[in-house]
Amino acid sequence: MHLWSSASCYVGRVDPEAAVFYELAFCLAVETVGGIEPSARATRIRTLVCELGRISSHLGFLARLARACHAETFFHYVSRDRERILDLFELLTGSRFAYGFVRIGGVSADVTDGFIERVSEACDLLSFRVREYNDLFSYNHAFLSRSKGLGVCTREDAEKAGVSGPNLRASGGVGDIRFQGNFLDYRQLDLEQPVRNEDDVRGDVFSRYLIRIREIQQSVEILRRTLELFPDGAYRTGKVDRHFKVAQGESYSRVEGSRGRVACHIVSDGGLHPSRVHFAAPSESTINIVPSVLRGELIEDMGLILASLDFSVSEVDR
Amino acid sequence: MTSAAEWTIALGLSEVTPWAAVIAIALVAVFIFGVLPSLYFYSYLQRKWVSDLQARVGPNRAGPAGVFQPIALAMMNLLKRGDQEVGIFSPEWIWFHIRNAILFSSLALLPIGGALALVNTDLSTFLVFWVILATTLCTFFLGSAQRGGLGLLGASRETAQMLAGMIPAMFCLLLVSSQAPGLSWRGVSEVQGFFPHEWLILRSPGLFLAFPIFLMSGMVMMGVHPFGPSNAAVSLFSGRALLLIRFSRIYAFFVWSMMASVLFLGSWRLPEGLESGGVLTALLQTSWVFIKAVTVMLGSTLIASVLPGWRSDQTVQFSWIVLAPLALLLLLVSAAIRIGVSG
Numbered sequence A: 001m002h003l004w005s006s007a008s009c010y011v012g013r014v015d016p017e018a019a020v021f022y023e024l025a026f027c028l029a030v031e032t033v034g035g036i037e038p039s040a041r042a043t044r045i046r047t048l049v050c051e052l053g054r055i056s057s058h059l060g061f062l063a064r065l066a067r068a069c070h071a072e073t074f075f076h077y078v079s080r081d082r083e084r085i086l087d088l089f090e091l092l093t094g095s096r097f098a099y100g101f102v103r104i105g106g107v108s109a110d111v112t113d114g115f116i117e118r119v120s121e122a123c124d125l126l127s128f129r130v131r132e133y134n135d136l137f138s139y140n141h142a143f144l145s146r147s148k149g150l151g152v153c154t155r156e157d158a159e160k161a162g163v164s165g166p167n168l169r170a171s172g173g174v175g176d177i178r179f180q181g182n183f184l185d186y187r188q189l190d191l192e193q194p195v196r197n198e199d200d201v202r203g204d205v206f207s208r209y210l211i212r213i214r215e216i217q218q219s220v221e222i223l224r225r226t227l228e229l230f231p232d233g234a235y236r237t238g239k240v241d242r243h244f245k246v247a248q249g250e251s252y253s254r255v256e257g258s259r260g261r262v263a264c265h266i267v268s269d270g271g272l273h274p275s276r277v278h279f280a281a282p283s284e285s286t287i288n289i290v291p292s293v294l295r296g297e298l299i300e301d302m303g304l305i306l307a308s309l310d311f312s313v314s315e316v317d318r
Numbered sequence B: 001m002t003s004a005a006e007w008t009i010a011l012g013l014s015e016v017t018p019w020a021a022v023i024a025i026a027l028v029a030v031f032i033f034g035v036l037p038s039l040y041f042y043s044y045l046q047r048k049w050v051s052d053l054q055a056r057v058g059p060n061r062a063g064p065a066g067v068f069q070p071i072a073l074a075m076m077n078l079l080k081r082g083d084q085e086v087g088i089f090s091p092e093w094i095w096f097h098i099r100n101a102i103l104f105s106s107l108a109l110l111p112i113g114g115a116l117a118l119v120n121t122d123l124s125t126f127l128v129f130w131v132i133l134a135t136t137l138c139t140f141f142l143g144s145a146q147r148g149g150l151g152l153l154g155a156s157r158e159t160a161q162m163l164a165g166m167i168p169a170m171f172c173l174l175l176v177s178s179q180a181p182g183l184s185w186r187g188v189s190e191v192q193g194f195f196p197h198e199w200l201i202l203r204s205p206g207l208f209l210a211f212p213i214f215l216m217s218g219m220v221m222m223g224v225h226p227f228g229p230s231n232a233a234v235s236l237f238s239g240r241a242l243l244l245i246r247f248s249r250i251y252a253f254f255v256w257s258m259m260a261s262v263l264f265l266g267s268w269r270l271p272e273g274l275e276s277g278g279v280l281t282a283l284l285q286t287s288w289v290f291i292k293a294v295t296v297m298l299g300s301t302l303i304a305s306v307l308p309g310w311r312s313d314q315t316v317q318f319s320w321i322v323l324a325p326l327a328l329l330l331l332l333v334s335a336a337i338r339i340g341v342s343g
Helices: A004-014 A016-034 A040-068 A072-093 A113-138 A141-147 A155-161 A166-170 A183-189 A205-228 A282-294 A299-309 B003-010 B019-053 B069-079 B091-109 B124-145 B150-177 B185-190 B205-222 B239-264 B279-304 B312-342
Strands: A249-256 A261-268 A276-280
Touching: A004 A016, A004 A276, A016 A040, A016 A249, A016 A261, A016 A276, A040 A072, A040 A113, A040 A183, A040 A205, A040 A299, A072 A113, A072 B019, A113 A205, A141 A205, A141 A299, A141 B312, A155 A166, A155 A282, A166 A205, A183 A205, A205 A299, A282 A299, B019 B069, B019 B091, B019 B239, B019 B279, B069 B239, B091 B124, B091 B239, B124 B150, B124 B185, B124 B239, B150 B205, B150 B239, B150 B312, B185 B239, B205 B239, B205 B279, B205 B312, B239 B279
Parallel strands: none
Antiparallel strands: A249 A261, A261 A276
16 A cells, blocks of 8 residues: 555556546645645746646647548657657656656656756747648648548537547537646646637538647647746755655545546545545547447548547546 | 570579570569568668657667667567468468468569569559459458458558559559550560659659559558558467568558559669679669669658558558559540540
8 A cells, every 4th residue: 555655656657658648636625625735836837748748648648540541740759849848858757658746745856957948949949840730730631531420420429428628629619627626736837728619510521620729829829828937946845754744634626638627625534545536538438439439430430530539548447 | 585585594594494494583583682672671771761750769679770770679579479470381371471472472584674674564563453353362361361250350451552543553553655665674664764754653644644654653552651551461469470471561552652663753774874784784774673673662661651541441542543553544534635645
């Protein structure tokens, strides 16, 4: 049985590709029960890694989708850019996946000036690359003819199955935890919600692709604003060591992950170890709509539709 | 003089040498010293250039600049034991080898130089289509013989693509014949020259458009990317059989590129001073037409590599709705202009 202090390093394994969201959901739940308030700097660093994690996950999505429709050149372009993001994670956390970076009361290490500069460079690069992606792939006739109207998931079906995140927004649904309440001080960044046109909300493969392209652009904007408003201060508050105990009680936290809503429910009996930790992963809901989305489609399109739903097998099978 | 006799003279052998032996030896020599090196360099250059285009390193392990990579891959597949090898003399095995035998026999029908055009009848350009039809039929039987429904589905898909690509290609061939005295390889060659302005592709706007249509029709038939890899036979094979399938696919594309080069890109014609006859001329002509074919293959593969793949039904639809009507229109306009000018 793991201690409270070490458990946050393990929770990321639910989905190693989007580990930061699980670590964050767990830490937020513990902080709520323990009455720990992270510093403003720690919150900004968390925002930074969350958005980098979102970009990395979405780029992984684009790469898988490209592979599914044999767009090898686009696949390699996207993978190359994703490597840049993973390099940033390696620089900050020492790992490229399953970081173990977000800790109770803050994060495990502070950011350096060099890191901030490199994030800024990555933002400039990604802004340019997204335009390149659109020229090369997004509006390519072959891709449009394969993806438009394919694997449609209506808003009603998505809501009924409990789908969240980009897949729900691609079907016309609303709801982004980042812009609700006071989650990680996103509201202080004074961000505008991206304008969505008809193609974004059709619920087909193309909409699910396009919404992620827009979210990459949005994450780049969030990163830029975060870097502008980076406060001084400690990167970690409170003393969380082997003897750290959480007061008796329970808590529930929600985080907007790259694949949708990541929720964590913890129960503490006041001891050194968590009494109960349960995660609700977005892919568990997404997998429910697979039969209805695949019905009536061609076998040849199955790979493309499944790739567009972006579910993580490790989230579902655990 | 028969082509076999010409071959005998071109190869510097006595006229009394049995012609069948001469042809067999010549074909094997052309395959080993011409086709295999051409496909080897195509395979290497295609991987190298496409990897450069895709911002990655590409082959760089086997030999200097990865030049031995195709050998390494071939060795890997040769030594690999296929996990689903079919039994010898099973229906799958028989159809698989008949298919490949027919495909590779097309070398005898190819125009590999002025002295080496073995089959030079008035309809010799059409004979390659017969090979394609026979290969398609064998592929269909091969797919039908495979266990489960996947083989049959794949075979049906490949057959549909073959037929869809063949129609526009034949229209393009008829268009070429309107500019040449008949449909023999030599007839098509005689109306062209060494320099690009003498090539048929630059003879008229119709022929200029017919070249990409002809090339795309071939890519549809062979299932070359982006017109979808046809997996009728591939899905259930691995190891040596997979190597043979991959090689046969590249070879089929090579045959088609060679046809395109001969029909549209000046065939094997050399500058006048070099067409004096003899072994040297035959070698130069063969090399020249091989270089053109490999260049056509590389060019089309590089352009296609940036595109997403099409679904099989989209490919078939594209061929029937776009390529075939366009090729027919070009043929009709060309015929109307010809009648108008002569009448």
